[in-house]
Amino acid sequence: MTHDFDTIIDRRHTNAVKWDIAETELPMWVADMDFATAPAITQAVLAKAAAGVFGYGIVPDEFGQAIARWWADRYHWTIEQPWIQFCDGIVPAISSLVRTLAEPGEGVVVQSPVYNCFYSSIRNSGRVVLTNDLAYAGGRFHIDWAGLDATLGDPRAKLFLLCNPQNPTGQIWSRTDLARLGELAATHHVVLVSDEIHCDITRPGSAYTPFALAAGGANSITLVSPTKSFNIPGLQTAAMIVPDADLRVRAVAGLNRDEVAEPGAFAVEAAIAAYTHGGDWLDDMRAYVWANQDYFADFVAEHLPALSVIPGQATYLAWVDCTGLTDDGTRFADFLRAQTGLIVNPGQMYGENTKGFIRVNLACPRALVEDGLTRLAAGVAAWPTALKS
Numbered sequence: 121m122t123h124d125f126d127t128i129i130d131r132r133h134t135n136a137v138k139w140d141i142a143e144t145e146l147p148m149w150v151a152d153m154d155f156a157t158a159p160a161i162t163q164a165v166l167a168k169a170a171a172g173v174f175g176y177g178i179v180p181d182e183f184g185q186a187i188a189r190w191w192a193d194r195y196h197w198t199i200e201q202p203w204i205q206f207c208d209g210i211v212p213a214i215s216s217l218v219r220t221l222a223e224p225g226e227g228v229v230v231q232s233p234v235y236n237c238f239y240s241s242i243r244n245s246g247r248v249v250l251t252n253d254l255a256y257a258g259g260r261f262h263i264d265w266a267g268l269d270a271t272l273g274d275p276r277a278k279l280f281l282l283c284n285p286q287n288p289t290g291q292i293w294s295r296t297d298l299a300r301l302g303e304l305a306a307t308h309h310v311v312l313v314s315d316e317i318h319c320d321i322t323r324p325g326s327a328y329t330p331f332a333l334a335a336g337g338a339n340s341i342t343l344v345s346p347t348k349s350f351n352i353p354g355l356q357t358a359a360m361i362v363p364d365a366d367l368r369v370r371a372v373a374g375l376n377r378d379e380v381a382e383p384g385a386f387a388v389e390a391a392i393a394a395y396t397h398g399g400d401w402l403d404d405m406r407a408y409v410w411a412n413q414d415y416f417a418d419f420v421a422e423h424l425p426a427l428s429v430i431p432g433q434a435t436y437l438a439w440v441d442c443t444g445l446t447d448d449g450t451r452f453a454d455f456l457r458a459q460t461g462l463i464v465n466p467g468q469m470y471g472e473n474t475k476g477f478i479r480v481n482l483a484c485p486r487a488l489v490e491d492g493l494t495r496l497a498a499g500v501a502a503w504p505t506a507l508k509s
Contacts, residue, residue: 123401125155125408126485131392145461148492151287151437153483157403160397161350164389174385179206183388186395187344187359192274195319195335205372205381206358206388209353210317210343212380213360215241217341218279220374222247227276227294229310231263232471235287238315242281250277253473255290256365259430259441261289263297265304270309280305282314284331285322288470288479290432290437292326295334302335311367312340317358318401318435320349323410326433337363341371346394349402357387405483409436412482412489419493423502442467443476445503452503453478459502460495 131139131154138147138154184204191197200250207213218241222228227250228242237245241250252271261345275473282301285292293301304502305312314331322328332342345358360375362368376380416438417429446452449466456462480496482489 121159121349121407123404125405126487128257128487129154129156134164140461142461145457145463146488146491146495147463148481148488149272149465149485151348151435151481151483152353153405153436154488155351155483155484157252157351158394158401159400160393160401161352164393165355168386168389170291170470172230172412172413177385177388179383179388182392183360186392186441190395191330191344195328195330195333197287199331199361200363200398202335202365203361203363203368205362205375206383207343207358207360207383208356208374208380208384208387209347209486210315210345211237211241212378213343213358214238214281214313215245215401216378216380217313217371217375218245218247219244219378220370222278225276226278227274228365229271229274229277229280230266231268231282231286233261233288233467233474233477234283234470235280235315236469238281238283248276250274251471256380256473258374259428260446261286261291263293263301265300268301272304272310272368277310280310280390281311281329282312283318284314284316285328285434286438287318287431287435288465288467288477290435290439291439292322292328292433295301295329296327298334302331302340306323306339310339312487314340314342317345319344321406321409321436322434323413323432324406330362332361337361339364339367341367346391346398350394350398352390352394355386355390356384357391375391384490392475409483412436412484412486413438415486416480416482416489416493420496423497436481438482439477439479440480442478445500447476449475449478452499458495460499461496462492462499 138150188199224246227248229250236486252268255264319328340359347353427439453466466480467474
């Protein structure tokens with residue numbers, strides 16, 4: 121490994137959402153990393169900044185070329201240039217697509233538990249959340265196919281938001297599952313939007329498949345971004361990939377209406393640098409993060425038997441079943457913060473069917489993982505006393 125992920129970078133007092141907390145607290149919640157980004161990205165940003173002029177920008181051909189080359193080389197998906205549209209971020213794109221492809225009062229299907237911004241994007245737009253809960257059995261999450269068929273068949277359903285790979289469970293959907301999802305969406309004339317922001321952060325040896333490669337792109341939109349993979353969410357850069365020409369016209373019109381298709385000063389250069397020169401850094405980061413994942417899971421299995429880490433194949437997030445201790449993840453997360461200073465996400469954020477879970481961000485130096493586990497163990501030990509109070 122040629123890159124340093126052990127050095128602790130002091131992010132306090134830098135206007136960082138994650139670290140704008142008390143000095144004694146340890147944040148392992150919001151999904152950004154505590155690693156410096158790939159050197160090539162920093163160099164690209166510094167070169168742009170050196171000019172000292174930050175006017176309106178354009179999206180050059182190199183942006184789409186870098187994306188197409190990355191997906192062809194890594195995931196064997198051939199993307200044609202006209203399919204690619206820059207956007208300011210995946211969440212702004214989702215919100216725009218919800219408003220464009222569903223009318224007020226119409227429904228958008230999600231599979232709970234799922235990324236919390238799916239819910240807010242739907243509700244804030246005046247659309248209806250239609251939930252198809254993932255089934256939890258044998259320590260893993262599975263698609264409830266009969267339930268999904270019924271939900272997509274709801275006359276209100278116009279859009280299906282898929283998380284591939286899945287956040288928060290870390291599930292990588294198989295090519296067979298993705299093809300079946302595509303068939304169901306097409307049968308019910310529901311547009312499928314696949315959020316693939318976590319696709320690069322897979323366990324070494326585990327293969328992610330782009331939805332459109334498995335299922336075809338006639339009825340789908342894929343959203344991708346280097347922001348999670350390279351820890352640059354503050355640069356607001358992403359892309360919408362729409363193979364179908366008619367659907368693309370509608371989707372792009374929506375982005376332009378909502379003013380979320382114009383790049384910030386560093387957005388394009390950072391993405392090109394990431395997808396052109398960031399591969400070695402990404403592979404080192406993946407190896408480091410998955411070593412953290414294994415260390416975390418082994419500690420929990422040995423020392424905290426009331427908890428269970430769900431084995432995932434993607435993301436840098438540990439999804440922890442706490443139902444052996446409590447069925448109220450929000451109360452437990454609040455207790456952990458008050459008692460130990462450890463900040464994690466409660467399962468309720470992602471769906472009502474995972475109230476007894478927490479999500480823990482492990483994209484940080486090993487020393488912080490060790491600190492987090494010490495705090496988690498202290499919280500678990502103190503929890504029975506808290507229940508009596």
